[in-house]
Every structure is written in C-alpha cells, then in structure tokens.
Amino acid sequence: ISYQASSPDEIAIVDWTERIGLTLVHRSLKSMTLKLNSTEQLFDYEILQLFPFTPETKRMGIIVRDENTNEIIFYLKGADTVMQNIVQYNDWLQEESSNMAREGLRTLVIAKKLLTQEKYQEFEQKITKARLQTINRSRYVREVIETLECDMELLGVTGVEDKLQVDVRQTLESLHNSGIKIWMLTGDKLETATCIAKSSKLIRRNDDIYIMKQVATPTCIAKSSKLIRRNDDIYIMKQVATREECLQELNIFKRKLDACLVITGDALQICLSFYEKDLMESIIESPSVVVCRCSPTQKATVTDLLKKYRNKKIRVCAIGDGGNDVSMIQSAHVGIGIVGKEGKQASLAADFSINQFSYLTRLLFVHGRDSYKRTASLSQFIIHRGVIISVMQAIFSSIFSFIAISLYQGFLLVGYGTVYTMFPVFSLVLDKDVPADIALLYPELYKELAKGRSLSLKTFSLWVLISVYQGSAIMYGAFVLFGDDFIHIVSITFTALILTELLMVALAIRTWHTLMVVGEFLSFTCYILSIVIFQNHFDIRFLESWSFIWRVVTITAISCLPLYILKYMQTQFKPPIHEKLKQYSTLK
Incomplete structure (x- = not known):
C-alpha cells in the first residue's frame, strides 16, 4: 500500500x-x-x-x-x-x-x-x-x-524525525563562506528548531547563542541550557511582555557581539510592536537567526522587514518547500521553491525551482554568478557600442562646422547595431571566467559579487573613456593617414570601427566557446559580403589597395593595442582572484 x-x-x-x-x-x-x-x-x-x-x-x-x-x-x-x-x-x-x-x-x-x-x-x-x-x-x-x-x-x-536532505551541512557551510547570511524561519518549537540549526551547522560550533522567548520559567531555562550547553555561551531572555522589558533585553543583545539569535514568533511580534527599527537593525548584523513557532504571515512579515531595513546592495532570497512558505517566497526579491514531500506549492510560486536544497550552491555559485558576470559584460559592450559611434559622429560634425550630416547613412548604421556586431557581442552570454567545479570549490568567489565591481559607476566611466579614446583614435587617425583620400572617410572609419568592435569582444572573452568563434567570423563575413553587394557605397578598387589595408590596420592597432597591453600587464602583475584560481587549478 x-x-x-x-x-x-x-x-x-x-x-x-x-x-x-x-x-x-x-x-x-x-x-x-x-x-x-x-x-x-x-x-x-x-x-x-x-x-x-x-x-x-x-x-x-x-x-x-x-x-x-x-x-x-x-x-x-x-x-x-x-x-x-x-x-x-x-x-x-x-x-x-x-x-x-x-x-x-x-x-x-x-x-x-x-x-x-x-x-x-x-x-x-x-x-x-x-x-x-x-x-x-x-x-x-x-x-x-x-x-x-x-x-x-x-x-x-x-x-517524527524530519531528516535533513543530502549535503545540507556542506551547502550551509558553503553559503556561510560566500558571505551569505542565513535565517531559518520555521513553525517548529524552540528546542526542535535549535537542535536542527545545530545539527545542520546553521549555528556553528563556536557561535554564541542568544535565545529570546515570550515567557521562560526556570525549568524551561534549565532544559534549554541542557540542549545547547557545549562550547557555546548561552544567553536566555527571562520574559518579554512590556516595552521596558523589550528595551532591556534588546540592549543586552546589542552587547553580545556576533551572537546567533534564536527567537520565538510571539517574542518577535511583541518586540516588533515596540522597537521595530532597533530590533531589525540589531539582528540583521547577527551571523545567523532562527525564528521558531513562526506562522506564514510572520514569515512574510520578516521578509518584508529585511527588505525594508537592509543595506541597499543586499537582496533577500527566500527558500521553502511547503505551502506555508508561499507568502514568504512571494515577498522576497527572489523566491526559490524546493519540490518536497509537502507538495509543489512552493516551487510553483517561486522564481526558481530545485529538487534538493544542495542544488542551491550550483544555482547561486555557478549559474547565478555567471549570469551576473555575463549581464555586466553584455551591458558594458552595448554601452561601448553606442558611445563609440556617437563620439565619431561628434568629431565628424565638429570638423565640418556642425553641419547636419550623418557620418553613416542607411544600412551601415542599421547593420552596425545588428549583423556586423550583434553575433560576437551576444556570444558573451556564453562566457565564464572559471569552470563550474572551481566556482563550487571556492565559495569566496561569490562574495566578490557583493562589492559590485563588475557593474558599477567606476566600470561605466571606464568604458565611456575607452569608447571616447577609441572613437577619437579612429577618426583622427583617418584624418592623419588618409588626408589625400578623405572622400573615402566612410569606408575607412567604418572598417576600422567594425574591426575594433570585434577585437574588443575578443579581448573581453575569458573562456572561448565554439559559437564565439563562429560569431566573430560570421560578423566579419557579413561585412565583407555587404561590401561586395553594395558597391555603390564602397570603392572596391580603393579597398583592395595595399595603402588602404595597412593604414586601416594601423588605426585599429592604435585603438586596441594599448588595451591589450594593459590587460596583459594586469594579468601578470595584479591578476584578479579568478585568474589565480584558474592558474592554480591548472598546476594541480
């Protein structure tokens, strides 16, 4: 049966x-x-x-x-x-x-x-x-x-024993090492929740524990001490019922630096009614928090409060496997549902669905990290692609007394944003800086993302400067080297622009993929075919001349070679952490 x-x-x-x-x-x-x-x-x-x-x-x-x-x-x-x-x-x-x-x-x-x-x-x-x-x-x-x-x-x-899933302890340890703070919101009673938190290593061996509950008799205190009295310092709240008692216990907790908090839903509700801001600002700094005897409404309330009092750079992710977790999952910035024995309500209501809790490390450290890195790189190249052509147009207009003439007409302008550069730029979504096994082995790589260095005001300004430099190098280089053939300014600058964009994509790629090579080759082939097809826009005899070829190569080298040199010097003298790990894994 x-x-x-x-x-x-x-x-x-x-x-x-x-x-x-x-x-x-x-x-x-x-x-x-x-x-x-x-x-x-x-x-x-x-x-x-x-x-x-x-x-x-x-x-x-x-x-x-x-x-x-x-x-x-x-x-x-x-x-x-x-x-x-x-x-x-x-x-x-x-x-x-x-x-x-x-x-x-x-x-x-x-x-x-x-x-x-x-x-x-x-x-x-x-x-x-x-x-x-x-x-x-x-x-x-x-x-x-x-x-x-x-x-x-x-x-x-x-x-009934609620057995932990496979590799839960290792998953929580990895999440701790990656800089993620973990809160456990559960409907279990205080003793059960604390025992599970200890056995799953959510609360680690040397962590101090501060317990808050609504009413605690001496008998209950003795039992709780027996439960978690090992290598830990235990701090147990006597009673929380009035504003004065809340303030007194809150001040005691503030003095317990780096203490993990275990609090019942009733005590949390009372404290929030009196000192919501002070309580949230204090417990957000705690390494781990366990809220027991927590109703679904309280889970959603805690999630909303985390979003309200968090640092602006912090995002709240809710993970659950039952119908009681649906409101919490929907309240968080990101909801992850686990398909468990209690049904699929959580997974259907979530943004992402996984079959086991241990899959969370791959979801965050591999797919999540790669997604952030790829999105940052793709965004910067789209910015670069638009700014560089705007700079070239501005220089062209300034030279000719700001006459209202477009540098590139018709299909060239449309093709630049589509077939000539689209394939290699969008192939960046396949790029990854480290293999999946290294990303899982070193959770500290995920901690780097919290600094926001991949996509920030600094990186935006840097790419704008690069675009200004390359756009200026292409335009002024064309004026200097092709002074006698200025009538061919469109062919000269556009060819150098396409080559520059393709080389910049190649410079940004950290792990080559077959489709990336195909994208680079396909884009350049499309440009060569358009020259042959639209001969009324191009002078084929001029483009085939050796004079045109070496000068365009020189302009392209001026715009791209300094960046290649700078990247090489950075890799040799101050490599990023992912480069060090790749080299270390190669040596092993």
Missing part, C-alpha cells in the same frame, strides 16, 4: 501504525476502513466532519462514527503548545514533548472526545449555520469548533 498525504508527518504515523498491526486499507471523503492485522478484522468509520490544519490554529480535527458501535468520536491532533490547554490535566505532556524536541523530533499531540448523538446534532446545526455566514465566516466556524476543543482525553504524543 502506498500512502499520500499533504504532510509527511501523517504518512509517518500511518506507516508506524501499519508496522504495529493496524493498517489503513481504505480512505475516501466519506469513510475509512482499518484492518487489525493479527485477526484480519475490519473497522469501518463514517467521516462526519473534517477540520483541516491551518497555521493559525496549529491543529486539525475529524469527527467519525464507528459503524460497529455507532459511537461518535472527535479526534484532534496538533502542536503541543496549543494542545496542552485543550486536553485534560496531566503532568507529563510538556516534559515528554520537550524531550522529543531536544532530539530534533517534530512533535504532535493526539486527543479524542466522545460525543453523544444529541451533542453532535447540536454541533452540526451550529457549524452548518456558521458556514452559511457571508461575513466573518471563518471566525464563526472557528468559534463553533472551539466549543468541542475542551477537556479532551490525551491519547499520546508522536515524534
């Missing part, structure tokens, strides 16, 4: 009951059937009501009728924090839940309540009336259901 459910916890519980001898053999919208494996006896139940799980209530319920005994039973399961106020008094629930949470298990409390026929009929009338309301329907339904959620018989507590 193969089981499917909206939550992996439900599948785990049903699998466990099958192992101990009670199997779910049938389930529909109206009925279910259980089989006792030892005697093959079947138990049929009619489903009367179903109350789905919601992140706000943190519980779900079902009312069934036993076909054999005609008993009506209300079953409820949910988080221990809400269930402990619903079940009958006991002295072991909180302790057992905490013990399981310290082992990294996700706990669920299960309870039941027998209903008489009269009690159920009365409830059915109220729930039907509530569901017919047109205003505040969900609130009325919730109030009716809560009339049953009291004095329930505690059946037990389950602990």
Whole structure:
C-alpha cells in the first residue's frame, strides 16, 4: 500500500501504525476502513466532519462514527503548545514533548472526545449555520469548533524525525563562506528548531547563542541550557511582555557581539510592536537567526522587514518547500521553491525551482554568478557600442562646422547595431571566467559579487573613456593617414570601427566557446559580403589597395593595442582572484 498525504508527518504515523498491526486499507471523503492485522478484522468509520490544519490554529480535527458501535468520536491532533490547554490535566505532556524536541523530533499531540448523538446534532446545526455566514465566516466556524476543543482525553504524543536532505551541512557551510547570511524561519518549537540549526551547522560550533522567548520559567531555562550547553555561551531572555522589558533585553543583545539569535514568533511580534527599527537593525548584523513557532504571515512579515531595513546592495532570497512558505517566497526579491514531500506549492510560486536544497550552491555559485558576470559584460559592450559611434559622429560634425550630416547613412548604421556586431557581442552570454567545479570549490568567489565591481559607476566611466579614446583614435587617425583620400572617410572609419568592435569582444572573452568563434567570423563575413553587394557605397578598387589595408590596420592597432597591453600587464602583475584560481587549478 502506498500512502499520500499533504504532510509527511501523517504518512509517518500511518506507516508506524501499519508496522504495529493496524493498517489503513481504505480512505475516501466519506469513510475509512482499518484492518487489525493479527485477526484480519475490519473497522469501518463514517467521516462526519473534517477540520483541516491551518497555521493559525496549529491543529486539525475529524469527527467519525464507528459503524460497529455507532459511537461518535472527535479526534484532534496538533502542536503541543496549543494542545496542552485543550486536553485534560496531566503532568507529563510538556516534559515528554520537550524531550522529543531536544532530539530534533517534530512533535504532535493526539486527543479524542466522545460525543453523544444529541451533542453532535447540536454541533452540526451550529457549524452548518456558521458556514452559511457571508461575513466573518471563518471566525464563526472557528468559534463553533472551539466549543468541542475542551477537556479532551490525551491519547499520546508522536515524534517524527524530519531528516535533513543530502549535503545540507556542506551547502550551509558553503553559503556561510560566500558571505551569505542565513535565517531559518520555521513553525517548529524552540528546542526542535535549535537542535536542527545545530545539527545542520546553521549555528556553528563556536557561535554564541542568544535565545529570546515570550515567557521562560526556570525549568524551561534549565532544559534549554541542557540542549545547547557545549562550547557555546548561552544567553536566555527571562520574559518579554512590556516595552521596558523589550528595551532591556534588546540592549543586552546589542552587547553580545556576533551572537546567533534564536527567537520565538510571539517574542518577535511583541518586540516588533515596540522597537521595530532597533530590533531589525540589531539582528540583521547577527551571523545567523532562527525564528521558531513562526506562522506564514510572520514569515512574510520578516521578509518584508529585511527588505525594508537592509543595506541597499543586499537582496533577500527566500527558500521553502511547503505551502506555508508561499507568502514568504512571494515577498522576497527572489523566491526559490524546493519540490518536497509537502507538495509543489512552493516551487510553483517561486522564481526558481530545485529538487534538493544542495542544488542551491550550483544555482547561486555557478549559474547565478555567471549570469551576473555575463549581464555586466553584455551591458558594458552595448554601452561601448553606442558611445563609440556617437563620439565619431561628434568629431565628424565638429570638423565640418556642425553641419547636419550623418557620418553613416542607411544600412551601415542599421547593420552596425545588428549583423556586423550583434553575433560576437551576444556570444558573451556564453562566457565564464572559471569552470563550474572551481566556482563550487571556492565559495569566496561569490562574495566578490557583493562589492559590485563588475557593474558599477567606476566600470561605466571606464568604458565611456575607452569608447571616447577609441572613437577619437579612429577618426583622427583617418584624418592623419588618409588626408589625400578623405572622400573615402566612410569606408575607412567604418572598417576600422567594425574591426575594433570585434577585437574588443575578443579581448573581453575569458573562456572561448565554439559559437564565439563562429560569431566573430560570421560578423566579419557579413561585412565583407555587404561590401561586395553594395558597391555603390564602397570603392572596391580603393579597398583592395595595399595603402588602404595597412593604414586601416594601423588605426585599429592604435585603438586596441594599448588595451591589450594593459590587460596583459594586469594579468601578470595584479591578476584578479579568478585568474589565480584558474592558474592554480591548472598546476594541480
């Protein structure tokens, strides 16, 4: 039998009951059937009501009728924090839940309540009336259901291990080394969230931990200390309920330099209501943050606050695998959904979708880094291509008393922006400075992107200066070397311009690809063919002369050779880090 459910916890519980001898053999919208494996006896139940799980209530319920005994039973399961106020008094629930949470298990409390026929009929009338309301329907339904959620018989507590995916620890370590700050927003209780953060190396061994929660009794403090007392310094907030207490604890946290923060959703909500700006500015500087008992609304709120109080250069990326993460993913600058056991809601709502968390390193360090580098290079060349021809036009107009005549007419101007330079320039999207294995091995390369050196005001100004220099070199070089043949100024300067653009693309390429070579050759071939086809614009006999060829080569060399020399000197005496890593990997 193969089981499917909206939550992996439900599948785990049903699998466990099958192992101990009670199997779910049938389930529909109206009925279910259980089989006792030892005697093959079947138990049929009619489903009367179903109350789905919601992140706000943190519980779900079902009312069934036993076909054999005609008993009506209300079953409820949910988080221990809400269930402990619903079940009958006991002295072991909180302790057992905490013990399981310290082992990294996700706990669920299960309870039941027998209903008489009269009690159920009365409830059915109220729930039907509530569901017919047109205003505040969900609130009325919730109030009716809560009339049953009291004095329930505690059946037990389950602990389900939420296993980490493959290579999660290595992925988080790489993200730390790349300069990315990681926050974990989870609905798990504090002990479970802290245990997972430690086991996944989100909170590293020597990191200090500061815990904020709404109410902490001495017993809870002792248990929390037992959980994370190893090589770490533990700072635990006593209580957060008033403005003064928030300010006091916030000032204490500010003095704990480089301490990782673990905070509950309730405490976060209270602190934000009093000192939103001070709290966010403080915890943004923390190495890692864990927000536990966090609802989907709070996840989206935290994401919005990160966008609000972040540095302008920082971008917020949200990663999730369940329906509870959809609002957070949609609130972030970039959303990444993981196709997991909880369905595809997150991946469908995200900008990018991956199958495993470990694929995040390749998405960021390889594809993301290459995309940024390629976009920067492509943008700069498009700027260069437009500025250089504008400079040439400006010089041409200034020499001829700013007469309103275009230097290049008709198809030459259109062809320059398309067939003559388009293929090599756009082939830059295939360029990469380092192989994928080196980018994954050295996450520090990704940290360079935060500095914005590939596309900044400095690089923009540099490319503008290069364009001004090359445009001036081509125009003034043509005036000096072709003084007697000035009637051919269009052929001279345009040929030098095309050659300059192709050589500049070749200079910028760091890893040659076959299509790059094809693009360079194809563009130059298109220009040669256009000379042959449009002979009324070109003097073929002049273009075939040796005098034309060596002078155009000289002009092109003047415009491009200094840049080649400067790049060679930079590579030899002050190579960028990616060049050093490429040379190091080649030697290895």
